Amino acid sequence: MATYLSASEDETAAIAQRLAATLAAGDVLLLSGNLGAGKTAFTRGLAAGLGIDPGEVSSPTFTLVHEYRGGRLALYHVDLYRLDRAAAEDLGLEEMGVADGVLAIEWPDRLSHDMPGARAVMITIVDEGTRQIEIEPVGAP
Numbered sequence: 521m522a523t524y525l526s527a528s529e530d531e532t533a534a535i536a537q538r539l540a541a542t543l544a545a546g547d548v549l550l551l552s553g554n555l556g557a558g559k560t561a562f563t564r565g566l567a568a569g570l571g572i573d574p575g576e577v578s579s580p581t582f583t584l585v586h587e588y589r590g591g592r593l594a595l596y597h598v599d600l601y602r603l604d605r606a607a608a609e610d611l612g613l614e615e616m617g618v619a620d621g622v623l624a625i626e627w628p629d630r631l632s633h634d635m636p637g638a639r640a641v642m643i644t645i646v647d648e649g650t651r652q653i654e655i656e657p658v659g660a661p
Contacts, residue, residue: 521654521655521656521657522654522655522657523652523653523654523655524652524653524654524655525646525650525651525652525653526558526650526651526652526653527649527650528649529558529561532558532561532562532565532643532651532653533561533562533564533565533568533574534565535562535565535653536561536562536563536564536565536566536568536569537565537566537568537569538569539565539566539569539641539655540565540566540567540568540569540570540622541569543566543569543570543593543622544593545593545619545620545621545622546619547622547623547639548622548623548624548625548635548637548638548639549566549622549623549624549625549638549639549640549641550625550628550635550638550639550640550641551563551624551625551626551627551628551641551643552627552628552629552640552641552642552643553642553643553644553645553651554644554645556645557643557644557645557651558643558651558653559626559643560577560578560579560626562624562641562643562653563577563595563597563624563626564577566595566622566624567588567591567595570591570592570593570595570622571590571591571592572588572589572590572591572595573590576588577595577597579599579626584598584599584600585597585598593620593621593622594620594621594622595621595622595624596621596622596623596624597624597626598623598624598625598626599626599627600625600626600627600628600630600631601626601627601630625638628640639655639656639657640654640655640656641653641654641655641656642654642655
């Protein structure tokens with residue numbers, strides 16, 4: 521597992537941008553962290569790393585899924601915060617991003633099943649300005 525400390529949203533985005541350079545079509549990222557931890561800032565960094573305007577990325581809390589195109593891969597940004605496990609099961613997330621993009625799922629604890637091959641990204645609030653970001657390698661238990 522790789523562990524990083526971030527002192528700002530820009531640093532969080534830069535960590536994600538470096539990760540994005542290693543991603544391929546079909547990759548799934550499970551973004552965990554409390555409200556305000558920086559999951560959407562991390563997703564903006566993913567977008568930038570994929571060649572998508574990070575200014576287009578917003579929290580999909582009310583729309584559930586945002587799709588961003590225009591980079592080397594599409595980015596599908598999903599927020600399951602407002603769903604219970606049964607509703608999340610009906611979204612068909614396995615089909616999303618498999619062919620042409622990366623799937624980033626916020627609040628993956630709402631999933632009722634595992635996402636084989638997914639990479640966990642855990643963002644922990646250390647203090648008001650500092651975050652610890654842990655990224656599991658692909659296939660880690």
